Amino acid sequence: MKKTMLLSLLLLGALSAEATVNVAATTSNLGMLVRTIGGDAVKVTVLAPPDRDPHFLQAKPSMMIALRNADLLVSVGAELEQGWLPSALSGASNPKILVGQPGYFEACAQVPLIDKADAADRSRGDVHPMGNPHVFLDPERMSEIGRALAGRLAQLDPAGGARFKASAEQFATKAGERVAQWKKTAAGAPGVVLYHKDANYLLALLGAPILGYIEPLPGIPPSADHLSRLVGQLKGRRGAILFTDYQSAQGPDFLASQARLAEGPAGAGGPAEGRRFGLLRHDRRLGQGRRLGPVMADPLLSYREVVAGYTGPVVGPVSFDLHPGDVLALVGPNGCGKSTLIGALTGASRILSGEVVRGDGLSIAYQRQRPVRDTDVPLRADELLHLTRADAEPPESLRPLLGLRVDRLSGGQFQLLNVWACLGGEARLVVLDEPTNNMDPSAVRALADLLHASRSDRAVLVVTHDARFLDGVSARILEVGR
Amino acid sequence: MRFPFPFAGAAVALALALAIPAVGQDAPDERKALEEKLRALEEKQEETKKALEALKASLEAPPPAPRSTGPVEAPGLKPLDLGSSGSTGQVSSGTSFNPALSVIPEGLYYNDNRSGGAAGLFGAADGFAGTPVGEGRDLSRGLNLGETELTFSGAVDPYFDVTAIAAFATDGVGIEEAYGRTRSLPAGLAVKAGKFYSDVGYANKQHPHQWDFVDQNLPYEILLGGGLNDVGVQVTWLPKAPVYLLLGVEAFQGDNPGVANVLGPDANPAFADGAGPRLFTGFAKVSPDIGYSDALQIGLFGGRSSLHQEQTEQEGLDGTAWFAGTDWVFKHDSPEPFGKNDLVFQAEYLYRDKSLDRVAAEDPALVGRPSTARQDGFYVQGTWGFAPRFTVSGRYDAVGAFVNQIDLGDLGSTGYDASRRISAALTFNPTEFSRLRAQFNRGDAVIGGVRESFSQFFLQYQLSLGVHGAHKF
Numbered sequence: 036m037k038k039t040m041l042l043s044l045l046l047l048g049a050l051s052a053e054a055t056v057n058v059a060a061t062t063s064n065l066g067m068l069v070r071t072i073g074g075d076a077v078k079v080t081v082l083a084p085p086d087r088d089p090h091f092l093q094a095k096p097s098m099m100i101a102l103r104n105a106d107l108l109v110s111v112g113a114e115l116e117q118g119w120l121p122s123a124l125s126g127a128s129n130p131k132i133l134v135g136q137p138g139y140f141e142a143c144a145q146v147p148l149i150d151k152a153d154a155a156d157r158s159r160g161d162v163h164p165m166g167n168p169h170v171f172l173d174p175e176r177m178s179e180i181g182r183a184l185a186g187r188l189a190q191l192d193p194a195g196g197a198r199f200k201a202s203a204e205q206f207a208t209k210a211g212e213r214v215a216q217w218k219k220t221a222a223g224a225p226g227v228v229l230y231h232k233d234a235n236y237l238l239a240l241l242g243a244p245i246l247g248y249i250e251p252l253p254g255i256p257p258s259a260d261h262l263s264r265l266v267g268q269l270k271g272r273r274g275a276i277l278f279t280d281y282q283s284a285q286g287p288d289f290l291a292s293q294a295r296l297a298e299g300p301a302g303a304g305g306p307a308e309g310r311r312f313g314l315l316r317h318d319r320r321l322g323q324g325r326r327l328g329p330v331m332a333d334p335l336l337s338y339r340e341v342v343a344g345y346t347g348p349v350v351g352p353v354s355f356d357l358h359p360g361d362v363l364a365l366v367g368p369n370g371c372g373k374s375t376l377i378g379a380l381t382g383a384s385r386i387l388s389g390e391v392v393r394g395d396g397l398s399i400a401y402q403r404q405r406p407v408r409d410t411d412v413p414l415r416a417d418e419l420l421h422l423t424r425a426d427a428e429p430p431e432s433l434r435p436l437l438g439l440r441v442d443r444l445s446g447g448q449f450q451l452l453n454v455w456a457c458l459g460g461e462a463r464l465v466v467l468d469e470p471t472n473n474m475d476p477s478a479v480r481a482l483a484d485l486l487h488a489s490r491s492d493r494a495v496l497v498v499t500h501d502a503r504f505l506d507g508v509s510a511r512i513l514e515v516g517r
Numbered sequence: 518m519r520f521p522f523p524f525a526g527a528a529v530a531l532a533l534a535l536a537i538p539a540v541g542q543d544a545p546d547e548r549k550a551l552e553e554k555l556r557a558l559e560e561k562q563e564e565t566k567k568a569l570e571a572l573k574a575s576l577e578a579p580p581p582a583p584r585s586t587g588p589v590e591a592p593g594l595k596p597l598d599l600g601s602s603g604s605t606g607q608v609s610s611g612t613s614f615n616p617a618l619s620v621i622p623e624g625l626y627y628n629d630n631r632s633g634g635a636a637g638l639f640g641a642a643d644g645f646a647g648t649p650v651g652e653g654r655d656l657s658r659g660l661n662l663g664e665t666e667l668t669f670s671g672a673v674d675p676y677f678d679v680t681a682i683a684a685f686a687t688d689g690v691g692i693e694e695a696y697g698r699t700r701s702l703p704a705g706l707a708v709k710a711g712k713f714y715s716d717v718g719y720a721n722k723q724h725p726h727q728w729d730f731v732d733q734n735l736p737y738e739i740l741l742g743g744g745l746n747d748v749g750v751q752v753t754w755l756p757k758a759p760v761y762l763l764l765g766v767e768a769f770q771g772d773n774p775g776v777a778n779v780l781g782p783d784a785n786p787a788f789a790d791g792a793g794p795r796l797f798t799g800f801a802k803v804s805p806d807i808g809y810s811d812a813l814q815i816g817l818f819g820g821r822s823s824l825h826q827e828q829t830e831q832e833g834l835d836g837t838a839w840f841a842g843t844d845w846v847f848k849h850d851s852p853e854p855f856g857k858n859d860l861v862f863q864a865e866y867l868y869r870d871k872s873l874d875r876v877a878a879e880d881p882a883l884v885g886r887p888s889t890a891r892q893d894g895f896y897v898q899g900t901w902g903f904a905p906r907f908t909v910s911g912r913y914d915a916v917g918a919f920v921n922q923i924d925l926g927d928l929g930s931t932g933y934d935a936s937r938r939i940s941a942a943l944t945f946n947p948t949e950f951s952r953l954r955a956q957f958n959r960g961d962a963v964i965g966g967v968r969e970s971f972s973q974f975f976l977q978y979q980l981s982l983g984v985h986g987a988h989k990f
């Protein structure tokens with residue numbers, strides 16, 4: 036009797052250990068979707084990081100072992116991963132996740148596709164003959180894929196079925212809300228130049244016209260000829276250029292400078308117009324997972340119609356969302372209320388209307404505008420970083436300072452060190468209040484480097500009266516006041 | 518509280534005064550508490566208001582609309598009717614029952630400073646002269662059409678995949694590979710049967726159009742007959758483990774110039790006639806996970822052939838052979854576009870031992886005497902994507918590199934020098950489907966104790982038509 040009980044306990048243990056579904060997702064945005072819907076019931080391995088082009092990867096042994104260990108493969112499909120996934124799959128010797136099995140889930144097989152080619156002919160470039168596979172930038176299709184995925188996870192783990200379904204619906208609702216918001220933001224946008232046909236679903240959804248492509252043909256890098264033709268077509272027009280981290284910036288930069296498109300934060304079109312299509316204009320680096328993937332997950336911090344002040348209102352209403360990987364700059368002249376806005380987060384000012392929503396368990400590192408400085412402190416810079424638990428590897432520009440005593444640093448150097456004390460730690464949200472104060476031009480450049488080196492799972496909120504130093508950083512700009 | 522060192526106290530004070538990463542430490546606690554309370558009250562009021570409004574709305578609302586399927590029912594988009602757990606299908610342009618098809622033609626321009634004979638020098642090098650080696654690339658000076666490869670592949674049924682690759686040359690057609698492989702064996706097992714490239718080493722299973730150079734590396738060319746490709750059966754096992762470890766064994770009929778050269782009694786009545794399978798191999802590959810951007814694979818392999826025969830004008834040799842080696846590959850995959858700054862380093866070492874008996878000879882006194890050859894070879898090569906779509910490659914390879922010993926029993930033993938080569942290649946890949954390459958080789962083969970040096974120059978184009986071929990690791 037005792038023995039059987041022990042046995043059944045063991046079995047129970049085995050069963051509950053078995054309950055985690057091992058999922059291999061080809062791209063990070065699909066990984067996000069699986070995690071959002073599966074929650075604790077899934078263990079996700081993402082095969083390609085967000086800074087890689089999923090068209091051009093190589094099947095590596097590490098992918099094969101991930102596929103070998105997987106109960107479910109979630110891929111984009113429609114031949115996007117054609118160059119590497121079949122080879123990795125065949126190397127994985129895992130019959131559970133082959134096409135047609137419950138362990139095979141292709142996002143593109145769950146939704147209707149656009150841009151089906153009538154003929155598969157590679158003289159037109161590396162076309163996707165079965166339709167545009169870049170569905171992961173479409174919140175509506177992702178919602179639908181999420182629903183199908185919930186059903187599939189329920190098939191593999193029936194106990195979690197109801198939960199998966201609820202998560203999928205929640206995801207769809209949130210995506211729907213955000214789409215509504217984006218549509219408003221993008222209304223009247225003059226148009227977008229894409230690098231590849233990878234944001235077509237999204238732009239169709241937002242009603243933003245596509246003005247052209249940086250690539251002359253899919254998979255072919257831009258030629259001078261093609262770019263100058265684009266410049267000719269677009270000269271003087273307004274619009275935005277969207278490209279990802281793994282697409283070369285050369286073509287977009289050339290086009291932006293030649294055609295004088297309003298690209299990047301320093302657009303010539305004036306702030307009013309800028310804000311009209313802010314989403315498209317500022318999110319110029321649309322990392323496949325870094326931007327739009329997390330955008331559909333929960334933000335770390337949301338300001339919703341926030342009016343902040345002390346006895347009376349000073350600034351607002353202001354709304355923005357901060358997602359992992361974001362750098363958002365609140366820009367405006369001194370006295371415009373930027374710091375009051377930040378105060379609404381730290382408690383230094385009052386929220387008179389609207390709300391500030393923090394993500395669950397959000398940890399914040401805050402760098403004050405004027406850090407207190409003692410005149411005689413026998414402490415080295417690296418010791419200071421250690422004390423403040425900024426344990427990440429400091430970037431190149433900071434290394435010369437590490438062995439120096441902090442009281443011997445110049446004001447700008449000390450400021451830099453303080454910034455890294457925030458960025459080098461574990462906090463998910465870093466708030467920098469006027470970080471360029473006291474800085475000479477070389478320190479300002481170093482600051483941009485530090486921001487660039489910031490981890491992709493955190494967000495940075497910068498308050499500054501001068502956003503020029505952010506030119507090299509993929510930051511969004513929010514103008515405050517005026 | 519006392520601090521053991523004066524400045525440690527100062528440090529803590531400083532850290533506090535700076536309040537740098539003031540995690541959660543935003544404002545005086547008291548005030549914060551008040552703020553929280555105020556917010557909570559406001560929230561409560563807001564909630565009550567909402568609840569009231571909802572109640573009011575539900576009283577006035579029209580009957581609920583049919584269930585909305587959410588935001589997906591935007592104009593023009595209807596969800597596919599797929600049942601509750603979604604489609605397990607694949608969106609593919611490979612038409613349903615037809616095999617995937619690809620054609621890869623290749624053309625070459627070739628020249629050397631040896632009146633076209635440079636490629637044959639290594640086969641005549643000391644220690645290898647008179648023994649069977651790989652056929653190499655049979656190129657005449659000037660324009661050449663290489664082999665055109667025609668590949669068919671697809672799933673036969675739920676249990677088997679088939680791949681068939683034919684090589685069309687100007688003088689005929691050969692079967693390069695034709696094999697079936699299991700799809701659904703449990704426990705990470707897979708069985709392959711047919712004619713195929715062995716998985717020993719790293720470069721062995723690569724087809725010529727996957728090489729980083731126009732020509733095969735020297736150890737494979739001279740010691741393994743150009744590569745191990747034979748009729749046989751392979752079993753591989755990929756255990757479920759946190760690290761990639763692939764184990765495999767193979768049984769081949771045994772037909773390879775380098776290690777299983779079988780001529781039979783027809784060539785020489787003194788030769789044995791052994792039944793197959795005569796060549797058995799084994800390999801292990803391990804690949805620790807070193808991050809997304811890098812991959813490292815280390816392999817060990819070996820094989821033994823129960824029959825190896827060599828026939829020259831003077832004598833016939835009959836016996837056995839075995840080989841062993843190790844392969845190392847490191848790849849860096851850069852996030853930059855079109856292969857810019859991608860890196861590949863690979864190196865292999867191969868050792869071969871032939872234990873033969875002289876079964877026939879012009880001089881009858883020599884019959885029955887042994888002839889043992891212990892020889893090795895290696896290559897190291899690297900490829901760097903120095904610009905988008907452009908790579909530059911370098912290779913150094915040698916045979917008889919560390920050992921090149923022919924042992925004739927009591928007639929004595931002779932050691933020979935190494936023959937070696939250095940190569941550089943520049944490759945342009947306009948797309949994944951086309952490739953242009955220029956390559957220069959400089960080498961010297963030791964022939965009769967004299968270093969015979971040579972230079973070779975190649976231009977090559979390869980075009981790949983049809984389905985998107987998979988890039989194997």
Ligand SMILES: [Zn+2]
Pocket residue numbers: 090163168169231232233253
């Ligand atoms: Zn594409």
Ligand SMILES: [Zn+2]
Pocket residue numbers: 666682724725726
């Ligand atoms: Zn081939």
